[in-house]
Amino acid sequence: MSNFDIELVSVSKSYASVAAVKDINLEIPKGEFVSILGPSGCGKTTTLNMIAGFSAPSAGDIRIRGKSQIRVPPERRNIGLVFQNYALFPHMTVAENVGFGLRMKRLPREEIERSVRAALRSVHLEGFEGRYPKELSGGQQQRVALARAIAPRPSVLLLDEPLSNLDLKLREAMRIELKEIQEQLGMTFVYVTHDQEEAMAMSDRIVVMWQGEIAQQGEPSAIYRDPSSRFVADFIGRSNILPVAATVQTSNFLELAIDGGPVLRRSGPGPRAAPIRYCSVRPESIVLIDPSVPHPEEVNRLQAIVLRVVNLGGNVELLVDLDGGLCLSVLVRSSRSTMLPAVGDEVALGIDPEDVHVLSD
Incomplete structure (x- = not known):
């Protein structure tokens, strides 16, 4: 068994003659909150999509807990996903949304109900089971999406700019909640963002990407104190x-x-x-x-x-x-x-x- 939840080994991705990701290597140990940070077009979302299985690398290997995921479909990778737009079903209650993935796995009703209760408790939404998405605030909808992703207890949670649709004060509050939830669950989070303050506030480690490559990675304070290039110095702070x-x-x-x-x-x-x-x-x-x-x-x-x-x-x-x-x-x-x-x-x-x-x- 690998010591890392996620390993990217010489991973590249090209679309025709355009190289979106160029020979990156990344190791993420279990329980770490890692933010992939960079401006639009730097390759961060492409990297997340390859980890999720929505896109296959042109070269290299992606491993989850030591096992190669090449040609493994997304539904068999044991990962959770939280998207920018939450993707909640408007005709389903909170409990039905959170239990959707568990029902697709045809788990027993008692197990689904138990997992839904535990997931909602983790995101501080006990008592919201019977509400519909339209009856929730933006922050509550975000937490429902998070509960749905963690209910099946995935190895890794991938988050693609999940706070970008929230107003400033709510984003700042949700940063704290997300980090607390991650620490409580002990789960590996890989978080994609273009917001350097967001990455600085939550991450154990930041991976800064630029033009398809990893420009620098390390603890937030270390990157801020000692940037390795003009781009990193200007982008982080x-x-x-x-x-x-x-x-x-x-x-x-x-x-x-x-x-x-x-x-x-x-x-x-x-x-x-x-x-x-x-x-x-x-x-x-x-x-x-x-x-x-x-x-x-x-x-x-x-x-x-x-x-x-x-x-x-x-x-x-x-x-x-x-x-x-x-x-x-x-x-x-x-x-x-x-x-x-x-x-x-x-x-x-x-x-x-x-x-x-x-x-x-």
Whole structure:
């Protein structure tokens, strides 16, 4: 028996001359919540469809609990599916919707009723058995779809952007519920989304896809702190990405000469393999400083002119212009509003060397 619930081994998928997925390898252990994240057209839904059995790979192997699924139809893969539109039967009650798959398996009535009750209890919908989908809110319909998928106790649950039709507050609430349900069941969830906040909030691991390939995978915090490419740095959260013209290694820092701009210090040595072409700094890692107050010498200090001030509610975004025409986005808490500059003001900025990340592409 494999240690992994799902294994993708050199999997590719092409449509005529178009390569949708290119030689990806992925291992998902039992009980992990994995999000496949990326923009439209990156190959994430195609990957999910191949795991589900709706689409066959052009090359490679897909294994579920160690067994190859090539030529195994979807109904024999022991997986659950939750779709974007829920796909509930409007003429069936909640209990009938949840028990639909069990009835198709011709299980005894007592077993179906027991499984339906357990599934509804898992999604906190006890007492809703006799209602119809039209009598439910969007969040309740989503939970019915989830209960229907988990009622047969599949090995793996595949979720294709199931929260995208909900409003913002309900999406945020359902993120918490989904994660709690997954932990309670101990089931492997593979979740496809284009929403990086959604993936960050729920996942044990994020698989970032770009142009049919896996750009980076790892724990959400690790990907956010240390993106491997310009695409990942920009897609996961927001980043100021600056071109690097030259580098100089000192005893404690890597000095980065920004093309058309200042020199930034980065803590520690640079990477040995790939050349450094860019560096990234998160907007929230840049702080406004008072030049008259002493600061540690290693802190990068920059002078800039404020071009724009945008109130985002809890935060305020400043767009500032450095010498040389480079612009930076700076994010500060609204609670500092009495100290915020106005458009046209000159400001001093501070960047800790540990918050400067280098990129090869």
